[in-house]
Amino acid sequence: MSTFAEIYQKIEQYSTIILHRHTSPDPDALGSQAGLARSLKLRFPDKRILCAGENDEGDLAWINRMDPVTKADYQGALVITTDTGNTARISNKLYDQGDFLIKIDHHPDVEPYADMSYVDDQAPAASQIIADFLAAEKMPITAEVAYPLYAGIVGDTGRFMYPETTEHTFSVVAKLASTGINITEIARNISDVTFVQAKLQADVLDYMEVDPSGAAYAILSQAALEKLGVDSNQASCTVSTPGRIKDIIAWNVFVEKPDGTYRVHYRSKGPVINELAAKHDGGGHALASGANAQDLAEVKQIFAELVQVTKEYQEAHE
Known part of the structure; x- marks a missing residue:
């Protein structure tokens, strides 16, 4: 170096x-x-x-x-x-x-x-x-x-x-x-968000699916963003929202881009997730990373990987 x-x-x-x-x-x-x-x-x-x-x-x-x-x-x-x-x-x-x-x-x-x-x-x-x-x-x-x-x-x-x-x-x-x-x-x-971004933060909890392991995910589609007049960059305000929930320890927020691919946000309260992001054209920190998904099949794969590392983390800390 x-x-x-x-x-x-x-x-x-x-x-x-x-x-x-x-x-x-x-x-x-x-x-x-x-x-x-x-x-x-x-x-x-x-x-x-x-x-x-x-x-x-x-x-x-x-x-x-x-x-x-x-x-x-x-x-x-x-x-x-x-x-x-x-x-x-x-x-x-x-x-x-x-x-x-x-x-x-x-x-x-x-x-x-x-x-x-x-x-x-x-x-x-x-x-x-x-x-x-x-x-x-x-x-x-x-x-x-x-x-x-x-x-x-x-x-x-x-x-x-x-x-x-x-x-x-x-x-x-x-x-x-x-x-x-x-x-x-x-x-x-x-910290400030617009009114429509605040509404999107509330919506992300409605879209949230939580696995018994403590891993969770939400998908923000282009239709959902267009309904509120929010673009995919402005949707980044939702990334920290799931972290306020006590039972969620790692999560993905998938934001659909206009071309149909997905911007992937990883966040964690313990499980290391940057190595997962690196598998999907991304990277970042141990507890906060970003990546990309080409379609819903890759979205499903990404969340399955997150569930696995979250289970391993929970087992190691029981």
Whole structure:
């Protein structure tokens, strides 16, 4: 694994730097990408710094918006991915058209796809790694830089509830908050939902099927989303809803996309689920991951796998 100093030295060598994150982004994907990009622009005003993606920010566009990027921009460019464990999840497939590729991530390194990488799977958020990198290399951390990084850490720690949250995490967010960012506004932006999204959160419980093992799933069809005027990105607000139920310890929320495939959300209170996600063009954390399903047959297979690991978890903890 490369060091922060080595990554910084590589950054110094390029006049164009293009940053990617994962598709269907969460606050950490956008926050780590934006925080690094904004600091680089301040440190290197003569370099071209671009944020690349598929314009799928949805309700999270308040964190960052993508720049127009063409294939020609990658000629001789340095490409950096943040918060993306495997190539299948990189948003904008031009990422491999550059001269050199760096991976900065906090997911298990199941696919070491880059020329240089810094992966810390003990860090609760890629945004925390970026904040550490900026501090170590004495890069600018202004309010503009701190805002998306703070949002990313809040998002991926579940508002500091997840077990990866450490004393160091709090020291990092304290430094970010000291720049004068509006932390109340960030918390509200992450937690607020529209009225129709709130209705969808209620509907997901009606669709929920619970196995005796404690595994559960719900399928949100395009018809259900269209009825409320909600798109598949906005439907991500439902993912944490089943976790409020005491008897559910692991769950899937399947969101049908317009093309008939499914975005798959995995969440868990104990069973490790990121290895399951990796089988289905996805990945993530031990207790929170994402994947894809091509049809209802794969949906059925995914839930059967979740039931199995949940049973094994229950048996091991009896």
